[in-house]
Amino acid sequence: MPLFKDVKKPIIKTTAPAGGQISPLRPLYVPKTPPCIGNCPSGADIRGWLTLIAQAEAYGRTPEQAYEMAWRAIVERNPFPAVCGRVCPHPCEDNCNRSGKDGAVAVNALERYIGDLAIARNLSLSRTTEERFPEKVAVVGAGPAGLSCAYQLARRGYAVTVFEAFSQPGGMLRYGIPRYRLPRDVLDAEIQRILDLGVELKLRVVVGKEISIEDLRRDYQAVFVGIGAHKGIQLRVPGEDAANVFTGTEFLNRVNSGESVDVGARALVIGGGDTAIDAARVSRRLGAEVTILYRRTRAEMPAIAPEIEGALEEGVRIEFLAAPVEILTANGVATGVRAIRMELGAPDASGRPRPVPKPGSEFDLDASTVIAAISQEPDFEGLGALREGKEWIKVNEWGATGDDALYAGGDDVELGLVSIAVAQGRFAADAIDARFRGKTLAKPQLPPPVAAEKVKLDWYKESPRRERAHVPVEQRDLEAEVELGLTDEQAQAEAKRCLSCGMCMDCETCWMYCTNSCFVKLPKGEHYRVKLELCNGCKKCAEACPCGFIDLI
Numbered sequence: 001m002p003l004f005k006d007v008k009k010p011i012i013k014t015t016a017p018a019g020g021q022i023s024p025l026r027p028l029y030v031p032k033t034p035p036c037i038g039n040c041p042s043g044a045d046i047r048g049w050l051t052l053i054a055q056a057e058a059y060g061r062t063p064e065q066a067y068e069m070a071w072r073a074i075v076e077r078n079p080f081p082a083v084c085g086r087v088c089p090h091p092c093e094d095n096c097n098r099s100g101k102d103g104a105v106a107v108n109a110l111e112r113y114i115g116d117l118a119i120a121r122n123l124s125l126s127r128t129t130e131e132r133f134p135e136k137v138a139v140v141g142a143g144p145a146g147l148s149c150a151y152q153l154a155r156r157g158y159a160v161t162v163f164e165a166f167s168q169p170g171g172m173l174r175y176g177i178p179r180y181r182l183p184r185d186v187l188d189a190e191i192q193r194i195l196d197l198g199v200e201l202k203l204r205v206v207v208g209k210e211i212s213i214e215d216l217r218r219d220y221q222a223v224f225v226g227i228g229a230h231k232g233i234q235l236r237v238p239g240e241d242a243a244n245v246f247t248g249t250e251f252l253n254r255v256n257s258g259e260s261v262d263v264g265a266r267a268l269v270i271g272g273g274d275t276a277i278d279a280a281r282v283s284r285r286l287g288a289e290v291t292i293l294y295r296r297t298r299a300e301m302p303a304i305a306p307e308i309e310g311a312l313e314e315g316v317r318i319e320f321l322a323a324p325v326e327i328l329t330a331n332g333v334a335t336g337v338r339a340i341r342m343e344l345g346a347p348d349a350s351g352r353p354r355p356v357p358k359p360g361s362e363f364d365l366d367a368s369t370v371i372a373a374i375s376q377e378p379d380f381e382g383l384g385a386l387r388e389g390k391e392w393i394k395v396n397e398w399g400a401t402g403d404d405a406l407y408a409g410g411d412d413v414e415l416g417l418v419s420i421a422v423a424q425g426r427f428a429a430d431a432i433d434a435r436f437r438g439k440t441l442a443k444p445q446l447p448p449p450v451a452a453e454k455v456k457l458d459w460y461k462e463s464p465r466r467e468r469a470h471v472p473v474e475q476r477d478l479e480a481e482v483e484l485g486l487t488d489e490q491a492q493a494e495a496k497r498c499l500s501c502g503m504c505m506d507c508e509t510c511w512m513y514c515t516n517s518c519f520v521k522l523p524k525g526e527h528y529r530v531k532l533e534l535c536n537g538c539k540k541c542a543e544a545c546p547c548g549f550i551d552l553i
Contacts, residue, residue: 023537025552027510027518027530032450032502032548035095036107041419042078042426043444046092046107047503049073049114053495058506059524063492071118074111075125078422079151079194080144082119082186085112086483087177088419089304097450097501101457103465105497106486113491119189125197127155135436138163138220140207143171144418145410146226147194148425149432154197156433161200161220163207167257171228172411173418175253176275178282180482181307208382213406222405222432225386225393226425229411233375235270239327240372242334248275248373255282255478263288264368268337270294270324271373272301277308279371280316285478290316291365295323295342295355310482313473323355325362327370336366378412386412398441399428407432450502454548459509463497466490500547504528510541510550 036046049070056066074081085108096104137153139146142164150160168174169191173182195201205211207227216223232247234240244264246254248271254261267283269276272294280290292311294301297320301308312318321342328336341361344353378392386393386401386408393401393408400407409424410416427443434441469484476482486494504527511519511528516536520529542550 023539023552025537025539026532026535027541027550028553029504029527029530029549030551031447032454033446033448034450034499034501034503035097036092036105036501038446038449039091039094041091041417042084042423044077044092045073047498047500050105050107050110050495050498051500051503051505053110053492054498054500055505063488067114067117068121068123071114071123072126074114077426078419079125079148080115080190080418080422081111082115083144083173083182083190084419084422085109085115086182086186087173088417091417097452097455097457097499098460098497100452101460102462105499106465106467106494109466109468109486110491110494113486115190116186116485119186125151125155125193127157127197129155129157131157132159133157133436135159135221136161136219137222137224137432138216139224139226140213140216141165141171141226141228141410141412142169142191142201142203143226143228143410143421144173145228145421145425146171146224147191148422149224149226149407149409149429150199150425151194151197152426152429153432154194154199156429158433158436159198159200161202163205163211163216164201164203165206165227167204169201169203171226172230175230175256176249176278178252178256178278179479180281180285180476181278183481206382208380213383213385217403217405221436222407224399224425224428224432225383225406225408225412226410226421227378227383227412229376229378229415231377231379232372233377235324235327235372235374237324237326239329239334240370242327242329242332242370244334244368245327245370245372247376248279248371249376251279251371251373252282255286261286262369265289266291266367267369267371268293268365268367269371269373270337271375272296272303273373273375274303274307275376276371276373277303277311279373281307281311281314282478283369283371284311284314284316285476288369292316292318293322293324293337293339293365294318294320296344296352297321300352306483310470314476315473319365321355322363323357328364334367334370336364337370338362338364376411376415397427397443398431399424400431404435447502450548455499455501456544456546457499459546460499463493465497466494502548504549505547507546509544509546513540513544515540 052070053066090108093104136159139150139162232249263286267288267290269280269292283290322339326338341358342355345356348354399409407428410421516534518534542552
């Protein structure tokens with residue numbers, strides 16, 4: 001399928017002043033940052049790996065070669081493409097310039113496709129050097145932040161030991177996300193690649209109990225703390241100490257650890273985030289009728305929109321503008337929840353409307369299980385010295401604490417996306433490596449963003465977004481993955497929908513439109529050179545460039 005449609009050259013009428021010069025302006029190729037890269041918390045070169053696939057044939061590469069090149073480009077910064085391709089809410093797609101035409105490019109689906117392909121082909125992560133350095137690093141917590149830090153340090157030649165309190169690695173990826181969203185064989189495969197670089201993993205070791213941070217600081221030249229936030233926040237209402245009342249993280253941890261949890265006939269979940277939605281959908285799979293209580297409206301729900309849709313498809317009921325005031329109990333067992341109606345007031349610190357109780361609007365709901373999924377926090381037992389008062393761990397932009405040998409990242413710093421945790425682990429690894437090797441730290445500066453009006457949407461061929469298929473509701477259980485991957489044909493077509501905003505894609509438009517032969521084709525990958533001595537400033541090239549790569553100066 002052709003990537004672009006044929007476009008007729010417009011008739012551009014100009015009046016040349018004396019001497020034949022039309023304008024003092026001259027074209028300059030200026031790379032720009034597309035919205036996808038600008039919105040990716042991990043800073044992935046999304047446009048780069050998409051165009052590697054889209055231009056494979058033009059550059060003499062097979063699709064298989066292009067996919068491996070794309071995978072290697074992704075894992076330079078993120079060793080979890082198959083995981084993130086399933087659980088990341090993909091903010092990279094939110095402002096995609098293609099949205100103004102026929103839908104954003106399905107970056108997340110393509111990332112999963114590439115990640116799955118790499119697992120199927122058993123591709124290995126590569127080192128940046130074969131040199132081995134004497135410094136040793138301890139990583140506390142085998143979640144996405146800790147494993148990202150370990151990966152980046154191991155590939156640079158450092159000995160890394162990861163200490164994990166649970167019986168298996170993965171952190172919240174394993175113990176907080178249900179298997180129907182993230183199959184464990186996918187998670188295990190991407191973790192094993194990191195371990196294959198020589199990372200040592202010590203399981204069932206609780207730092208702060210069996211071993212102290214001080215011990216690690218004595219035996220290792222740097223320590224990264226990524227303990228996550230596995231401790232659920234209490235509702236602080238009467239009756240929540242009943243045996244069948246769980247926090248969201250506790251409930252999901254038990255189910256994901258393989259425990260048998262009897263939720264009974266009616267489960268009541270309190271909260272509106274991803275943990276609440278996951279707990280509701282898991283409870284539904286365990287046989288319960290499920291109601292979610294959320295104190296705001298759907299517009300304010302922080303959960304991923306497709307997950308909310310999935311819960312509704314599966315029969316989960318959501319009671320909006322309602323909050324619990326008491327857990328109703330009988331003989332120490334929760335039998336229901338007394339709730340109160342809310343109305344939205346002025347915005348609070350989160351920027352969302354503040355829910356305000358409506359006096360006299362209380363009502364009761366029956367429940368055999370109550371799951372409070374309102375938020376979570378790190379468990380600092382034995383690690384209190386890492387905190388500043390009631391604050392969580394405080395770090396700078398590189399993950400460094402006040403102690404120059406101690407770093408942190410992930411949810412123990414601030415609750416965030418998996419992609420944020422991965423980036424924080426990488427930044428800390430950069431800082432640790434720089435301290436060991438005496439390097440100067442500097443984050444890459446992104447070029448200016450490409451303005452939406454610089455992209456000529458009409459130039460690109462119409463091509464609808466390829467959506468992932470879903471398993472029918474009646475076939476869904478705790479194990480079966482709900483969202484399926486793209487087919488080979490869909491992946492090829494979807495990659496070609498990338499507009500290459502702000503970067504040359506060898507479309508030849510500038511070369512074709514120039515009447516003075518100012519543009520010289522360079523070897524593939526080097527794009528074009530401008531012979532400014534031949535340019536009369538007619539501006540046709542910049543006006544016709546579909547991706548906004550050319551500026552006039």
